Amino acid sequence: MLSKRIIPCLDVRDGKTTKGIKFKENIDIGDPVEMAHHYYLQGADEIVFYDITASSDHRDIMIDVVRRVAETIFIPFSVGGGIRTLNDMRQVLLAGAEKVSVNSAAVKNPQIISQGARSFGSQCIVLGMDVKKVQATPDIPSGYEIVIHGGRACTGMDALEWARQGEDMGAGEICLNSIDADGTQNGYELVLTALISSNVNIPVIASGGAGNIDHLQEALTRGRADAALVASIIHYGTYSIKEIKDTLALKGVKVRKNW
Amino acid sequence: MISIIDYKAGNLKSVERAVNKLGFPCKITQKQDEILNSERIIFPGVGAAGKATEDLRQLGLDQILLQSFKQGKPILGICLGAQIILDKSEENNAICLGLIKGNVIRFPSPLLSPEKKRLKIPHMGWNGVKLLKEHPVLKDLKEEDEFYFVHSYYTLPASEKDIIGMTNHGIDFSSIIGHKNLIATQFHPEKSGPAGLSILKNFCLWSGTDVE
Numbered sequence: 001m002l003s004k005r006i007i008p009c010l011d012v013r014d015g016k017t018t019k020g021i022k023f024k025e026n027i028d029i030g031d032p033v034e035m036a037h038h039y040y041l042q043g044a045d046e047i048v049f050y051d052i053t054a055s056s057d058h059r060d061i062m063i064d065v066v067r068r069v070a071e072t073i074f075i076p077f078s079v080g081g082g083i084r085t086l087n088d089m090r091q092v093l094l095a096g097a098e099k100v101s102v103n104s105a106a107v108k109n110p111q112i113i114s115q116g117a118r119s120f121g122s123q124c125i126v127l128g129m130d131v132k133k134v135q136a137t138p139d140i141p142s143g144y145e146i147v148i149h150g151g152r153a154c155t156g157m158d159a160l161e162w163a164r165q166g167e168d169m170g171a172g173e174i175c176l177n178s179i180d181a182d183g184t185q186n187g188y189e190l191v192l193t194a195l196i197s198s199n200v201n202i203p204v205i206a207s208g209g210a211g212n213i214d215h216l217q218e219a220l221t222r223g224r225a226d227a228a229l230v231a232s233i234i235h236y237g238t239y240s241i242k243e244i245k246d247t248l249a250l251k252g253v254k255v256r257k258n259w
Numbered sequence: 260m261i262s263i264i265d266y267k268a269g270n271l272k273s274v275e276r277a278v279n280k281l282g283f284p285c286k287i288t289q290k291q292d293e294i295l296n297s298e299r300i301i302f303p304g305v306g307a308a309g310k311a312t313e314d315l316r317q318l319g320l321d322q323i324l325l326q327s328f329k330q331g332k333p334i335l336g337i338c339l340g341a342q343i344i345l346d347k348s349e350e351n352n353a354i355c356l357g358l359i360k361g362n363v364i365r366f367p368s369p370l371l372s373p374e375k376k377r378l379k380i381p382h383m384g385w386n387g388v389k390l391l392k393e394h395p396v397l398k399d400l401k402e403e404d405e406f407y408f409v410h411s412y413y414t415l416p417a418s419e420k421d422i423i424g425m426t427n428h429g430i431d432f433s434s435i436i437g438h439k440n441l442i443a444t445q446f447h448p449e450k451s452g453p454a455g456l457s458i459l460k461n462f463c464l465w466s467g468t469d470v471e
Contacts, residue, residue: 074280075452076450123305123381123383258454
């Protein structure tokens with residue numbers, strides 16, 4: 001039986017993580033390679049890097065980070081943010097990432113999903129979705145709309161329809177981020193997560209809203225997510241990944257415990 | 260020297276990086292003489308069986324693998340490389356290399372858990388392996404160890420003797436198979452943390468014998 005995956009998410013700008021890990025000893029680490037290694041040793045099942053570097057001139061810095069991470073950790077990791085073309089994908093994958101994640105770029109040019117899947121295999125292509133709850137309308141029957149640019153721009157696209165389309169076009173996984181829940185630490189958006197996860201046949205990673213371990217448990221059971229993304233609750237040292245996994249295991253969620 | 264066979268199938272660098280990290284010299288290659296002269300072979304692969312077997316034949320590497328296998332050279336198949344060593348795959352109806360008797364078939368659909376919940380295909384993520392017998396390459400495995408899988412097809416060796424480990428995803432399937440000097444894992448040891456690295460390390464030290 002598959003384990004539910006716990007996936008730390010690191011935001012990287014100009015080669016540095018935006019939130020360092022605050023250890024109990026108050027030592028800050030801002031280097032993404034060191035952070036990834038730390039979480040690898042703690043038992044992370046996968047790591048997501050999100051490149052928020054504003055200028056595309058600095059892409060080489062991220063490629064260098066990816067290369068150094070690949071030499072340091074031996075679990076899958078994905079890179080998102082700023083991936084717009086097949087060539088962007090190729091560079092990141094060749095540098096050693098297992099997967100690339102496309103979000104806004106796929107909304108603007110859905111073909112990037114099918115082209116990426118054809119060139120590198122579906123298992124490499126993650127469709128990142130930022131979703132906002134709205135009034136259900138004939139155009140957005142699920143009541144969940146796809147937004148881009150961190151939630152600042154609406155697209156008029158139905159989230160469920162987009163998830164199905166992404167799967168049909170060859171996405172191998174969906175990373176589902178609720179803009180409403182993101183940053184609240186009040187829990188994942190369970191209705192949205194269950195809706196998407198039960199209607200596609202590819203794994204769904206729940207993202208946005210984790211404040212405690214119960215939230216992860218809910219996302220992985222009632223929310224039917226295959227994996228949960230965690231950021232603040234581990235970066236600020238509230239919990240270690242081991243604590244999260246031990247607690248989830250006690251609550252009956254199957255997680256990988258030996259590493 | 261360890262040859263990592265390059266037949267355009269997937270990310271070979273992750274295998275190379277892991278083997279290098281363990282301190283063993285290796286080379287990604289598609290040169291026939293280089294492979295024949297190497298001490299052992301890693302046969303990785305991500306992608307589809309049809310294209311992979313076609314590319315292998317075009318490069319003449321199907322024969323090189325067969326020859327190396329007969330010579331007793333230790334060979335490790337990974338993922339797609341574990342599948343196309345059998346006779347035939349349902350994926351693209353590919354005729355494969357036939358180093359181990361048996362076929363490669365697709366997970367049935369719908370696939371249900373014991374609680375009758377629908378399981379997703381591909382089988383993607385971390386899962387355990389139940390060993391049916393001991394093997395020098397697997398000597399450091401612990402019962403709770405898990406490995407990283409990504410696949411929609413699985414191997415079905417004709418002889419139960421060739422099945423070394425089983426995994427459950429709705430059904431029980433063989434996740435480690437082997438015959439003589441050949442061992443193959445459906446999962447990616449190079450992406451499976453310390454447990455996976457221990458398999459790679461033991462393979463790099465394996466004589467290719469000591470197996471019944």
